[in-house]
Amino acid sequence: MESHDLWIFKHVAELQSVSRAAEKLGYVQPNVSQRIKSLEDELGVRLFMRNNRGVTLTEEGNVLLDYTNQIIQLMDEAKSLINPQKWRESLKLGASQTISAVKIPQLFSSFLREHKNIDVKVRTHDKQKLQEMLSYGELDGVFVNGAYNCSQFEIVYSYFEKIVLISPENSQFEKQHDQTLIVNSDPNCIYRNKTLHFSKENKFRDPAIMEFDSLESILQAVHDGLGISIIPADVAKSRKEIQLIQCKELSEAIKIDFIIKQRKQQPQSLTKFIRFLQFDNTWNGLYFPFDEASN
Template identity: 80%
Template sequence: MESHDLWIFKHVAELHSVSKAAEKLGYVQPNVSQRIKSLEDELRVKLFMRNNRGVTLTEKGNVLLEYTNQIILLMDEAKSVISPQKWRESITIGASQTISAVRIPQLFSSFLKEHKNMDVKVRTNDKQRLQEMLSYGELDGVFINSADNSSQFETVYRYFEKIVLISPKHSQLEKQHDQTLIVNSDINCIYRNKMIDFANKSYFHDPTIMEFDSLESILQAVHDGLGITILPADVAYNRKEIKTVQYQELSDTIMIDFIIKRRKQKPQSLTKFIRFLQRT
């Protein structure tokens, strides 16, 4: 097996598509298909199952992907150790927009003071997609509220964050029970669910739900008097300059885990980041 063939295989596996992998790599599709076929012929197994939506890994394909990730990891580490001036270490972290808004930049600001020769990427997405990306090796770790597949992932760091109810100034929550709830469109968003739970416990009468895909849109909606929302305290207080809203810190806290994929060997950059987190 050639390392370049494994690199192509990894792209096809993660994108679930030969054509998308070819487009991303800048190759013509027949060349990618031929590389996959050569791997299958050499190993004498089927690596992918073809379907109308693209391709999915077979059981043997999943095994090869595990080894492929380890091989590519070791090659990248060897480059960064042997020639650090040319090849830098890198780490790719995932989180929701809300979690990544303030906390993660603060963490990396301190982390990169200790590890200057490292490239950092932060990917934002919804909870389900982030776990898929972690599973397929697209991410090194994810900040998330409770993973769905605990057997596949492990928690290496945990923190608790305070949450704040943000509402337009002069909004009388105790009297005005027909509030509009401003929430993220991701039904698995923990802050969305906290907002709906708060409304239920406060006996809001059939509240209207208004969904937005971005954190800035949610904050702007409250700023414009459209409704109320719940966000992490650090996000809320980081925008104290908004004079048209008021803040009410709630007694609840939210548990945020930093999860990684269970595997025998971790990238050196990820190991450094975990050690940093555990010291904070």
């Protein structure tokens, strides 16, 4: 097996499509298909099941993807150790748009002061997509709230986030039941669900619901008097537009977990990041056992 063939295989597996992988890599589709066929012939097994929507990994394909991620990871680490000026370590993390709005930049600001040779990339998406990307090796770790696939992932760190109810400047908190609920369009968004739960708990009378795809749109909607919403307290403190919005801190807090994929070998950059989380007292979180013996 050649490393370049594994690189192509990894792209097809992650994108679940030969054509999309070819487009991303800048190759013609027949060449990608031939590389995959050569791998399958060499190994004597099928790596993908073809369907109308693209391809999905077979059981053998999943095994190869796991080893492929390890091989590529070790190659990248070797290059960064041999020539750190040319080859920098990388750390790819994911979080929802709201979680990544304030906390994550604050965290990396501190982390990168200690680890200047690590390039950090943060992908924002909905919870389901982030777990899928973590599973395929596109991400090294993800910040999530709530249930996750415990057979594949493990929690290595958690923190609690205070939340606030925001409302238009001239509205009265005791009359919030007359307000429209401004929420994220993602049905799994924890802040959306907290807003809906708040309305139910406070006996709102069939409140109207207005959905937006971005945190900035939600803030602007509340600012313009369209309704109320629940957001992280840190977001409220960091936005200038919040000065013209009323904020009321709620008694409960949201638990945010940092999860990683269960595997024998973790990237060195991820190990450094987890160690940073667990020993940085300014982050005020809870850490879980993490075996560094194999790292």
